[in-house]
Amino acid sequence: MPYDTINILLIEDEDPHAELIQRAFEDQDTRVHIRRVKSLAEARAQLLRQEPSLIIADWRLPDGESMELLPNRQDPLATPIILMTSYGNERIAVEALKSGALDYVVKSPESMLDMPHLAERAIEQWAARAERMRMQKALLESEAQFRLLAENASDMISRLTTDGCMLYVSPACNTILGYTPEEMTGRICFDLIHEKDRRMLKILFKGEANDVTKTIAHRAMHKNGQYIWLESSARAIHDRQSDEIIEIQASSRDITERKNAEEALQLAHQSLQDAYERTIEGWVRALDLRDRETEGHTQRVTELTLKVAGKLGFTDEELAHIKRGALLHDMGKMAIPDDILQKPGPLSEAEWEKMRRHPIYAYEMLSPISYLHPALEIPFYHHERWDGSGYPRGLKGEEIPLAARLFAIVDVWDALCSDRPYRKKLPRREVVEYIREKSGTLFEPKLVDVFLSVIEIESDK
Numbered sequence: 001m002p003y004d005t006i007n008i009l010l011i012e013d014e015d016p017h018a019e020l021i022q023r024a025f026e027d028q029d030t031r032v033h034i035r036r037v038k039s040l041a042e043a044r045a046q047l048l049r050q051e052p053s054l055i056i057a058d059w060r061l062p063d064g065e066s067m068e069l070l071p072n073r074q075d076p077l078a079t080p081i082i083l084m085t086s087y088g089n090e091r092i093a094v095e096a097l098k099s100g101a102l103d104y105v106v107k108s109p110e111s112m113l114d115m116p117h118l119a120e121r122a123i124e125q126w127a128a129r130a131e132r133m134r135m136q137k138a139l140l141e142s143e144a145q146f147r148l149l150a151e152n153a154s155d156m157i158s159r160l161t162t163d164g165c166m167l168y169v170s171p172a173c174n175t176i177l178g179y180t181p182e183e184m185t186g187r188i189c190f191d192l193i194h195e196k197d198r199r200m201l202k203i204l205f206k207g208e209a210n211d212v213t214k215t216i217a218h219r220a221m222h223k224n225g226q227y228i229w230l231e232s233s234a235r236a237i238h239d240r241q242s243d244e245i246i247e248i249q250a251s252s253r254d255i256t257e258r259k260n261a262e263e264a265l266q267l268a269h270q271s272l273q274d275a276y277e278r279t280i281e282g283w284v285r286a287l288d289l290r291d292r293e294t295e296g297h298t299q300r301v302t303e304l305t306l307k308v309a310g311k312l313g314f315t316d317e318e319l320a321h322i323k324r325g326a327l328l329h330d331m332g333k334m335a336i337p338d339d340i341l342q343k344p345g346p347l348s349e350a351e352w353e354k355m356r357r358h359p360i361y362a363y364e365m366l367s368p369i370s371y372l373h374p375a376l377e378i379p380f381y382h383h384e385r386w387d388g389s390g391y392p393r394g395l396k397g398e399e400i401p402l403a404a405r406l407f408a409i410v411d412v413w414d415a416l417c418s419d420r421p422y423r424k425k426l427p428r429r430e431v432v433e434y435i436r437e438k439s440g441t442l443f444e445p446k447l448v449d450v451f452l453s454v455i456e457i458e459s460d461k
Contacts, residue, residue, distance in 0.1 A: 007050065008119065010036040011043045011057035011066055012084075020112045021056065025119075032116070040064045052079055054119055054126075059085040059092070070099040080126035082118060084111075090374055091317075102126060156230075156252040162205055162245055164189045176230070176254050178223030194219035194227055204234055205248055217255060229259040276371055284327050287334060297414055302326040305410045308447075308454045312406070318374075322403050325378030329407065332362030332379065356391045359383055377401035382408050385442045397444075405444045409435065409451045412442075 008025070012018040018036050025032045035052070037043050040063050043055075057066035070081060082103045083096050093104040102122040105111050111118075156177070157170035169184040177184075177192070190198055197218035204214055215233040222228050234250040284298050305326045309319055333341055336358055340351045347355060362379035366372050381395065381404035388396030390408075400408075416431045426434075432452065439448040 006032045006054065006119075006123070007052045008032060008034045009043065009046055009052040009055045009057075010034050011038070011040070011055065011061065011069075012036065013038040013058060013062055017058070017084075017107060017112060020109065021115050024113045024115050032119075038062070040066065040068060043069065047079075054123055055079055055081045056115065056119065057081060057083055059083050059096075067096060067099060067101075070096065070101055080122050082115075082122050153251075154253070158184075158189075158250045158252070160189060160205075160248045160250065162248065164202075164205060167247065176252065177220060177228075192220045194221070201232075217259070220252075228254055229256045231255045280324055280327050283331060287330060297418060298327060298330065301329070301407070301410050301414045304414070304454075305407050308406060308410065308451050309403070311450050311454060312402075318403075321374040322378065322407075324372060324375035325403060326407060326410075328362065328366060328372070328375065329378050329382050329411065330358065330362075331365055332358030332360065334365070335361040356383070359392050377403045378407045380404075382411055384408070386444050387441045389442070406447050406451070409443050409447060412438075413451070413455075 010018060010021060012021070022034055022036070025034060035046060035050075037046055038061075040061055043057070043066075046052075055069065057069065059066055066081075066083060080102045081100065082105060083101045084105045084107050085092070086107050096104050102125050103118055105115075105118060153170060154172055154175075155170075156172040157168075158166055158173075159168040160166050166184050166187055166189055169179075169181045171181055173179050173181060173184050190201065193201055200216060201218055204216060213233050213235040215231060217229060217231050219227040220230050230252045232250050232252040234248050236245045237247050237249055238244065239246050288296070288298065302323060306319060306323055309322050314322065336355060340347060340354055343351070359380050359382070363376060366376055366379060380392075381400055384390035384393065384395045384400045384404060385408070386397060386400070386405070388394050390400075413431060413435060416426045416434060417428065419425050432455070435443065435448060435452065439445045
């Protein structure tokens with residue numbers, strides 16, 4: 001690390017974790033001084049006494065979440081922070097990094113012993129970011145002083161009335177829009193703006209009684225008849241006595257290439273997303289072809305799971321993961337021998353022992369694919385039961401992920417309502433009674449109520 005002494009504030013309420021991290025630094029770097037606290041209150045008090053070089057904080061503390069210490073991008077030069085958590089959560093990780101954390105670490109003996117390396121990297125990133133922000137600030141100050149005065153600026157500088165009439169346009173308009181300053185002066189700028197962007201620009205021209213510069217991206221027509229993308233920064237100039245807006249000063253640059261690149265990236269991302277979804281559909285189809293006795297089961301449980309999940313307040317992103325998990329819930333059965341999977345009668349205990357491993361097989365198959373990590377809750381946990389009698393881990397109650405608790409009900413419902421090689425489907429009334437009977441033992445009672453309310457609606461259609 002590029003400092004004589006590194007002062008680290010460690011915020012960790014778990015003694016074993018704190019000791020492991022402290023030992024890791026003692027073994028690797030004698031220049032590091034660690035002060036440990038156990039709560040947000042102690043951390044704030046310590047920060048008032050001394051500003052550390054780095055903060056390493058457990059995400060969840062007895063008196064709150066350490067994300068409260070993040071700068072939230074308001075102060076990019078604030079003390080760098082590494083957040084730790086006992087379990088991975090993609091949404092929290094993204095939120096933490098967007099809010100200013102330099103790293104997000106899932107606790108494990110390996111990651112905590114590797115903390116000196118993570119700390120060194122975080123401090124180096126912070127130093128680089130701080131220098132970059134200083135340079136950007138200096139550049140912005142320089143541009144603010146000279147941009148509107150520089151006739152040779154590459155950006156198009158303009159002065160306009162609040163009605164959009166162009167009072168002055170710099171020579172850069174010729175390069176950007178193909179018009180000479182003389183052709184632009186006196187024209188109404190809105191006539192050149194794409195109709196879909198016009199309203200947004202007019203709102204900007206209304207202005208406010210302050211010195212705020214607003215920046216927007218919009219399309220403007222080139223002299224050749226083609227639309228290009230401009231990024232325009234505009235500021236309202238006010239009369240000192242009446243405070244009324246007397247004109248708008250703006251600076252515009254051509255960002256067409258950037259917009260085209262962004263669009264190409266979005267299309268590539270969507271294409272990749274579509275490829276993932278088609279791959280999942282192909283896996284499901286392969287399983288259906290192998291186990292024709294349950295063909296159609298996967299699609300039915302997926303559709304019903306999404307209907308019930310829609311009543312529980314899941315976000316669109318979470319519903320997408322639930323859909324993938326439901327589609328892949330029986331993926332582990334690809335590793336089950338045909339003589340067990342397609343047996344026309346009841347399975348023996350030895351055969352059941354092999355069958356009960358299919359959630360583990362699913363996890364082993366799918367976990368190397370990072371894209372599917374948020375969807376693994378259903379394939380891995382959908383045979384866990386509310387009272388702890390399920391498998392593969394024997395979890396109980398809310399230890400079982402919510403999506404898996406919900407899917408467990410849907411999966412049993414569809415199985416009992418469908419013909420299987422060893423039995424005929426049960427009447428709908430008997431299946432409803434069975435689900436109610438197992439509420440509180442196999443299934444979460446609240447979810448049973450929600451599920452049955454959806455089933456009743458479906459039966460009325």
